[in-house]
Amino acid sequence: DGDTVMISLDNIGGNQLFAWNASVDPNGTPVEYVICYNIVAPFDQFCDEGITSTAQFVPLQDIVDYIDSLQQAGHGYTVDITWQVYASDGMDETEAGNGPRTITFDAGYALGVGDELGVPEVFALHQNYPNPFNPVTTIRFDIPQESHVRMDVYNVMGQRVRTLMNGTMQPGFHAVRWDGTNDVGKSLASGMYIYRIQSSKFTSVKKLVLMK
Structure with missing residues (x-):
């Protein structure tokens, strides 16, 4: 929590890992997860549903593209993302107890390149x-x-x-x-x-x- 990821031309082809501990339904019902990403400023939210694993990989290129759209709208080269995981058995939904967590992405190195x-x-x-x-x-x-x-x-x-x-x-x-x-x-x-x-x-x- 509170980490900063510097995205550059060297690592832009990689992924950011979001991982969490597995939940077990007491009745043995299969559990699916929802992960929501909240953009601190400007406020925005994205959620991925129906996840059956305990990890989600987000391409750094997608994050750079999003930051680029914000930068063109007058924002900077960094964005703070607060993420939260929810577990669901199809009936009830439980929020992860160790969240939400925040991570900062800095795309200044990736977007600041002016020539080849x-x-x-x-x-x-x-x-x-x-x-x-x-x-x-x-x-x-x-x-x-x-x-x-x-x-x-x-x-x-x-x-x-x-x-x-x-x-x-x-x-x-x-x-x-x-x-x-x-x-x-x-x-x-x-x-x-x-x-x-x-x-x-x-x-x-x-x-x-x-x-x-």
């Missing part, structure tokens, strides 16, 4: 998503050539509160996630923060809002 080599033409820092956020947000950035890159988060008083990265990055479309904590893992207060990326040839600053 997967290398951007220019440096870029993108607006974080979601924004405002709680508890985690994703910041995407593009690096056209090998560079030493530093990304920091500052409060409105200009004090650095978190270093998200500080090292050599290879060319490509990248993303980093921030959970609203400082460098020692302490949760920060709600409010506006500034994130800044800097390399030898590029500097950019954007604002984000942490809302609890």
